[in-house]
Amino acid sequence: MWFDHFFLTNICPLFYVETLADLSKSPRSGRTAEDEVRIIAEKFPEMHGTPNVMHVTACMGELFGHRTPMTGQILVAGGRPVKGGGRSGVVFEESAESKAFSRWQHGSFWEVERHYASGWREMVSNLDLNEVAGRFRTLGVDGKSCNTLEQAKKLAVSIASAREKPFDRMYLALLFLGVQPKHHREILQRWSLHNYPPLTRYAPYLAYVFTVELFFQIALAANLIPSERPSNRIDIGYLFYLPFSMIFVSSDKLHKKCAPLFLRSNQQFLWGPDLKKGLNEVNTHFEALPSEEKGKGITTFAGNPPKEKEFYVSTVWDKHLPGWREKEEVDILNTNFKHDELVKHLNDFTNAPSLTEEDVDFDISNPDALAMQRMVRKKKGSWYQVPKHIEENDERTKSKK
Template sequence: MGPVALFDKSFLQSLSVDESVWFDHFFVANISPLFYIETLADLDKEMSRGKTAEQVVGNIAEKAPQMSGAANISHLDLLVGSLMGYPVSMTNRPVIGGGRQVEAAGKRGVNFDLSPEAKAFNRWQDGEYQKLEREFARAWRAQIKGMTFESSASYAQKLGVDISSCKNMNDAANAANRIVNLTNKPYELIGFIVNAVGIPREYQQKLVRRYQIAGFPPLTRFAPYAAHVIKVEVFFHICVSRGFISADRPSNKIDIAYLHYLPFCNVFISGDKLHRSTVDLFLKDDQRFVWGPDLKMDLGRLNAHYMEFPQEVKDKGVLSFASRPPTEVDYLTSELWDLLGPSWRNSEGDTAPITQETNDKILEHVKQFTDAPTLPPDGIVDPLDEVDSVSLQRSVRRKRGSWYQVPKDLKDG
């Protein structure tokens, strides 16, 4: 398992199908809802210009990750949850929903069925597109654009922050950081958040009460993930108002929203200039921004490297002969794996394939959990790390591009 990679649509779109296989194989993809929104937005836009759905979406759906990774919960849902007191894990891993707690053979487990996004990509690869999905994406897009921080200047003044003194993006980030660390004007801060984010009325009183009981700590301690989102949004609107970011490009609002998912990845990959100029202001020391064209080139080099392998080796599937990136040549992918620690370089390399008997036992164990009924509410365990097993269902095509993702002779089912 490689580093968790958040990526934007421009990066995946730039890849060949073969390059996308290696991205999927060597990275754990965090598929943000924004990627889904952008893809369906393109479908609506280009079909209105006379293109077919297959021309617009089929190609990018073919490149969507299948082997690893997961679809992250929307930052809007996580933001409200954070403010309401539900902890949001910010440990460089995707936050996924839909898990079912089950029990089998005296052990507890959590099953994550195939996500709606993965099902959608599978349909798109087969040329099937549902009107409901496009309408859902439109609603998501409108919700994101509905977050309005245009009054940041007046609220910042109430909170004692003068954004007119911001001379560059660095100053804007510092000003936004001061706002989420304030403790002396709690009601002004909560008023700012409620109005800007659009907190549903039924939650507002509970939010204020929670903040009072907590003793009005800085937002970074009261609701860390909410503080991250607010900081990004305030930064963006300061930059727009000061002219550091163009107000004439509507897509900037969606592009900046990718930064809300930074707490859920090791690397962020993009070919977008706005991301390149802003993301370093929000990354932690153990994270890295990767310029999309650089990684595309590296994946192309890896593809050429593995193309030299004998056909009988390639027929066994990429999992059997490339369990880790090569170490004998300097690859960017190998360098990014070092974010997880150097120990992988000292391992013995690709492992021998497991026996059919062992494989059957593993499948039987997994099947026990995936077929088990969901536990009743009074049987749910908390926290999640008390469970013995976690399984995620995936739908994987036998062959993509030039590569068998699973053994060529693997039986269906």
């Protein structure tokens, strides 16, 4: 709950794939496979967790002229432009993935989700390694010459950014993405109109994903990453979403070794056990509050991490949100707070009809307002996420921000 509260979590699409994959595994003694998935779903960041657009979708968008920002923001799909409540902006309603996790918490699994996850996992896992090896030879790549992961990363970057043999590079990138041959001609035609620039300039995010894939294959060839674990290719896929975050959190040893090689200078890798320990410190700190105070909901008394001493979570905030300690916290339960007026304003905005492309007369990338809807439990664990007195609807409360 505290992780969800203090961090805006980028939910990688692969997380959904791996969670649903547990339905086909042998469960622990005394549990069903459905029980395992429900337990995972119970821990899902529901208040501030946001599913990212799948990397293949973002790469294909770039190949057709839509630049992908790689400065730390989450790529969210499904927003609709609206005008309402005196504002112009975008409304993001609860995603299909988030709704699925809500169902999974109650043990409800749809066959379409099982089928979808199976196809998704197959796309990520299945790769013609013989064809990859052939393309590597064409490009003159010898991964066995690398002695360290740093060398493998450097070689991968040089391959992705080079200009010679452009078609072989593009074809290999499309092979890694699983793009069907029927789309190749259109992609190459558009690329030709720009005189075949390097991938790093033409489609930077595609080049980044390509670099991660190259790095992984080179590291495998050099025995820097063990080839016995088929799940390693799934695990390395989480690095595709590094550009859309400020912090990368993992308890996976492969991530611990590889993720720091791809971080921007303003990003940070957090080892999962360290963060978990830090969150437990925060939990112990706020448990000391009176019951009456805790009943107001964590949004009222824990808008920020503790400032009293150097808590682990607080130091992470210091690095990425400098100046937060000096800002005054807002009491949303202040008696001067015009609750009914705000609710009407929010409803007018979020319930406004979607605008057509011709009707949008404002900058979508810099709107007046942005609304993201969530279905959250009133109480999670021993903590009220929203004030205790707020009425619930079917044990969940809709949150609009």
